[in-house]
Amino acid sequence: MRNVKQESFWLDRLNEPLSPRPALEGSLRCDVAIMGGGYTGLWTAYGLKRIDPSLDVVICESDICGAGASGRNGGWCMGELSGVRSLLNDPRHGDGARRLQTHLFEAVDEVGQIVAREGIDCEFKKGGALKLARLPAHLPRLRAELSLLRQAGFGDDSYRFLSAEEAAERIHSRSFAGALYSAHVAALNPARLVRGLARVVERQGVRLYEQSAVRRVERRGIATDRGQIQAAHVVMATEGFTPNLKGRKRRLIPLHSMMIATEPLSDSMWDSIGLSERETIGDWRRVTVYGQRTADGRLAFGGRGIYAYGSKPRTRFEAEDPIFERVRGAMLSLIPQLESTAITHRWGGPLGVPRDGQTRVRRRNASGIAFGGGYVGEGVMGAYWIGSTLADLIMERRTYRTEADWLHKDFPLWEPEPLRWAGVTAVRRLAEYLDEAEERGRQPSPWLSRLCARFLP
Numbered sequence: 354m355r356n357v358k359q360e361s362f363w364l365d366r367l368n369e370p371l372s373p374r375p376a377l378e379g380s381l382r383c384d385v386a387i388m389g390g391g392y393t394g395l396w397t398a399y400g401l402k403r404i405d406p407s408l409d410v411v412i413c414e415s416d417i418c419g420a421g422a423s424g425r426n427g428g429w430c431m432g433e434l435s436g437v438r439s440l441l442n443d444p445r446h447g448d449g450a451r452r453l454q455t456h457l458f459e460a461v462d463e464v465g466q467i468v469a470r471e472g473i474d475c476e477f478k479k480g481g482a483l484k485l486a487r488l489p490a491h492l493p494r495l496r497a498e499l500s501l502l503r504q505a506g507f508g509d510d511s512y513r514f515l516s517a518e519e520a521a522e523r524i525h526s527r528s529f530a531g532a533l534y535s536a537h538v539a540a541l542n543p544a545r546l547v548r549g550l551a552r553v554v555e556r557q558g559v560r561l562y563e564q565s566a567v568r569r570v571e572r573r574g575i576a577t578d579r580g581q582i583q584a585a586h587v588v589m590a591t592e593g594f595t596p597n598l599k600g601r602k603r604r605l606i607p608l609h610s611m612m613i614a615t616e617p618l619s620d621s622m623w624d625s626i627g628l629s630e631r632e633t634i635g636d637w638r639r640v641t642v643y644g645q646r647t648a649d650g651r652l653a654f655g656g657r658g659i660y661a662y663g664s665k666p667r668t669r670f671e672a673e674d675p676i677f678e679r680v681r682g683a684m685l686s687l688i689p690q691l692e693s694t695a696i697t698h699r700w701g702g703p704l705g706v707p708r709d710g711q712t713r714v715r716r717r718n719a720s721g722i723a724f725g726g727g728y729v730g731e732g733v734m735g736a737y738w739i740g741s742t743l744a745d746l747i748m749e750r751r752t753y754r755t756e757a758d759w760l761h762k763d764f765p766l767w768e769p770e771p772l773r774w775a776g777v778t779a780v781r782r783l784a785e786y787l788d789e790a791e792e793r794g795r796q797p798s799p800w801l802s803r804l805c806a807r808f809l810p
């Protein structure tokens with residue numbers, strides 16, 4: 354029998370049995386019906402009930418809350434939204450994008466305040482992020498990014514260049530040429546956040562049905578195998594699972610990110626590694642890698658992974674899958690002290706990736722259907738932002754969140770298969786080839802680098 358706890362380190366470590374809530378049976382009416390019990394669905398429900406506690410809100414989750422990406426991610430709660438950075442210096446969006454970016458920074462603290470207020474113990478610690486320049490080829494990319502951020506008006510209080518010596522004070526190694534330090538990043542336990550949020554919205558009066566996969570989305574309603582809901586508003590919050598829904602195959606693709614967790618490390622090991630503020634870590638290779646020092650003293654580390662032909666989202670992976678050894682190799686390239694450390698957990702899950710890498714949120718007045726997502730790897734805070742925006746849109750409130758109306762568009766469609774698979778695989782291989790060349794001390798063609806940067810989310 355399936356044991357969801359085995360599907361992520363974070364789910365495994367929860368002190369609760371993870372037995373499903375009752376499924377939807379029969380017909381009911383409500384004000385807002387939400388599909389998906391991950392961060393997006395739950396933050397939308399939370400926002401709605403904060404605005405109007407009398408609203409009748411129902412969530413239908415096909416599995417259990419947190420079984421999707423929200424219960425299995427890297428736990429970087431960062432002040433970013435996929436696609437916004439590339440618009441910061443675009444004259445068409447400049448001011449709006451910069452204002453949005455400032456709000457996104459603040460939103461990390463808002464998440465910290467809400468979890469404290471609501472009693473969600475998700476090990477939130479705002480220690481910033483270190484993006485390490487490990488190879489000579491990484492430094493120019495770091496400098497280019499910093500210059501873009503400076504041009505957009507963000508100073509040392511948000512992003513700081515750390516010299517080799519300054520970086521070594523945080524991660525005790527002399528092998529980095531420097532780092533970009535981002536202040537607006539917190540590390541947290543993702544499963545505790547999603548499970549805690551589910552309890553909070555239930556306390557607010559939201560009805561939560563689990564093991565209730567929505568099969569049909571209609572004007573003003575949804576249907577599962579055994580139940581139906583009529584609602585003035587329907588919210589689709591299914592992110593990487595969206596391609597499973599009829600007629601929505603090409604909106605987002607599930608790109609799987611893969612993670613490992615070490616055994617708990619001794620204090621002396623942590624003394625040799627550093628990261629005393631639980632700073633999250635990554636580097637400047639093209640195929641994203643990310644790590645966090647967990648509250649229980651392990652290193653959880655991940656890397657972007659695989660796309661399955663036909664946009665099939667996966668939540669189960671074999672521990673023997675060679676991809677985990679690659680993730681471990683990436684971890685050792687940053688922290689070689691972990692060479693003999695045991696890996697206790699291996700798992701993965703689907704990100705939702707839009708064709709243009711741009712997070713979106715939209716409510717259609719005519720049908721009452723709203724959606725939000727396409728976070729790529731930035732949904733831990735991003736879903737708080739988009740869920741809150743969805744609540745504003747549904748309640749027809751004009752707020753600083755709804756101001757960024759250039760996000761309020763449909764996702765551009767991905768190509769049909771086999772073109773989709775060929776394109777995604779080609780970009781992935783190109784990124785790996787370029788990273789590999791730099792690892793070997795070669796300088797790859799700038800033209801190929803630009804091509805890769807153009808398509809990599």
Ligand SMILES: Cc1cc2nc3c(=O)[nH]c(=O)nc-3n(C[C@H](O)[C@H](O)[C@H](O)COP(=O)(O)OP(=O)(O)OC[C@H]3O[C@@H](n4cnc5c(N)ncnc54)[C@H](O)[C@@H]3O)c2cc1C
Nearest residue numbers: 389391392393415421422423426427429567702731732733
């Ligand atoms: C391994 C990994 C590492 C990541 N690391 C980070 C990170 O460090 N920082 C960061 O910001 N982001 C990270 N992300 C991305 C982040 O986890 C997601 O963007 C975020 O969790 C999205 O939340 P969501 O609620 O939109 O989607 P999900 O959490 O995937 O929720 C969607 C829910 O919808 C349910 N569902 C699907 N189909 C149906 C249906 N038909 N009917 C009803 N329910 C349905 C699913 O079961 C699921 O629970 C990572 C993701 C992964 C997989």
